[in-house]
Amino acid sequence: MTLSEPFSPMAQQALAAAFDLRNLPADFYENPFPYYAALRRYAPIKLLPDGSYLFSRYDDVKYLYTHAELFSSDKKLEFAPKFGDSLLFEHHTSSLVFTDPPRHAAIRPIIMTAFTSRALVAMEPMLEQMVARLLDALEVQSGPDLIEHFAGVIPVEVIAHLLGVPVAEREPLRRWSLAILSALEPVISPAVFEAGNVAVQEMLDYLARLIAQRRKQPGDPDQDMLTRLIQAQALEAVGLSERELLHNCILLMNAGHETTTNFVANGLVALHDWPEQRALLVNQPELIRSACEELLRFESSNQLGSRVTTQAVTVAGVDIPAATQLVLGIGAANRDPAVFEQPDYLDIQRKPNRHLAFGYGPHQCAGMNLGRMEGRVAMGQFVQRFPEFGLGKRVRAQRARFRSWSQLALVL
Ligand code: HEM
Known part of the structure; x- marks a missing residue:
């Protein structure tokens, strides 16, 4: 079971502040969801060190x-x-x-x-x-x-x-x-x-x-x-x-x-x-x-x-300048509690389930x-x-x- 909020608010804040997609913590690959939760809460539009922005909320x-x-x-x-x-x-x-x-x-x-x-x-x-x-x-x-x-x-x-x-x-x-x-x-x-x-x-x-x-x-x-x-x-x-x-x-x-x-x-x-x-x-x-x-x-x-x-x-x-790289956190959006009730629980009967796993819109x-x-x-x-x-x-x-x-x- 991978729950995404095992950290205290202070630890979450620190995780969100230090987060860098180009320098990921060793445990990220195993379970990225606590990091996504920290980002959604404390830095939902996160400016990364390379100048790109990472989005983690569903609506964004x-x-x-x-x-x-x-x-x-x-x-x-x-x-x-x-x-x-x-x-x-x-x-x-x-x-x-x-x-x-x-x-x-x-x-x-x-x-x-x-x-x-x-x-x-x-x-x-x-x-x-x-x-x-x-x-x-x-x-x-x-x-x-x-x-x-x-x-x-x-x-x-x-x-x-x-x-x-x-x-x-x-x-x-x-x-x-x-x-x-x-x-x-x-x-x-x-x-x-x-x-x-x-x-x-x-x-x-x-x-x-x-x-x-x-x-x-x-x-x-x-x-x-x-x-x-x-x-x-x-x-x-x-x-x-x-x-x-x-x-x-x-x-x-x-x-x-x-x-x-x-x-x-x-x-x-x-x-x-x-x-x-x-x-x-x-x-x-x-x-x-x-x-x-x-x-x-x-x-x-x-x-x-x-x-x-x-x-x-x-x-x-x-405010984001022109020609800025953006990273869309599909996995993070799909665990957003603002849209999915108890998002860290697997519920094979979940309805509605408007996930973004296939992206959205023209592409x-x-x-x-x-x-x-x-x-x-x-x-x-x-x-x-x-x-x-x-x-x-x-x-x-x-x-x-x-x-x-x-x-x-x-x-x-
Ligand atoms: C569970 C399986 C799949 C997932 C999770 C998935 C996910 C995605 C996502 C997220 C996009 C949007 C990319 C973007 O907007 O930047 C995409 C686009 C696309 N996928 Fe899939 N895909 C899957 C299976 C397939 C299969 C089986 C094919 C074809 C054999 C396929 C062909 C394409 C094509 C051609 C696009 C580009 C559409 C466009 O730009 O208009 N995908 N896919």
Whole structure:
């Protein structure tokens, strides 16, 4: 159980005053919630030593997400010093998620053609079978790990299936995705930078070949996401350059990997740590939909979002200059007691549950219904198959943005 207010008011004040995202305390990764609580109370719009601001209250985070005209997603300013003239820079500045209106509004419908509800419904039986197979394999796996043998496998297979990546070619996808997303952490080493650039190059080469093949031999647009994207690109007046199409395919491959893996892993750990809630779900499987929303809120896979001010603004009485980096505390907002009653308690029947785990406003997660479906099938089947599952050694990944695990031993 992770309660977020174990500290006295004085200690909270000191924590909030000293807080620095670039120099996090050792216990932050394990349990950031006491820090978030201190920030919400004593420094809800916290000026960090590097000149950026960290927002931890729900209303402020939602306000930032809503006003794309004031708070830009474009990362050129932020990433130029970090990435220089590199492929990582090119990738992270030319995909939908880091594009501003009006271009964003023109491209988003093209990307959304990837997620027709018909395509999602059509793939649910395949997802159910795949999860059942993974659970069969877990039963006989020696030393099963929740990420390596289950949560990390599902999103790769799903997106590879939707894009029509042949089974034999799927092996590097998770490695590429992790390498590219790791470069988004607040501080990165030269090795992480290098691995990220290599991964972008390899993904660009791979996708260019895949798209060329699909142009020659289009798939069924009802089923095949890549064929729909290629056709939308040709039809849409705004057009996407070939390079932008490739970068957006990388985004589609990556955006759903870590997030969904961590959704399932964090979700199952939370259910493990709250046995009464787990028992409730085992006995009432129909609660899986509201359980998923609560798990997204309680242990949000993306803990931090980011924006930059387009002009001088005042938010909740704080004056912020133009071109200032802002960090949106999604994980903090989702535990805000002003919005969620007893926010540190897992309640799989919580209603309403207007969490911000998928962001909000014009950039709200394009793949959220796919992510939800994966979580629902994966966790729903898992707790029915292993209602008494235990956990052995668990090691938190030292990452602030993506709340994740580097080891999660399962005891079945
Ligand atoms: C539980 C799983 C997921 C979580 C927690 C999650 C979270 C998020 C968040 C917070 C954003 C907003 C970013 C921002 O405004 O700066 C976002 C955007 C996005 N997500 Fe997800 N995501 C998940 C699954 C997926 C999946 C499965 C896909 C696709 C395969 C996907 C594709 C995208 C795309 C394309 C965007 C950009 C949308 C835009 O800028 O208009 N996500 N996601």
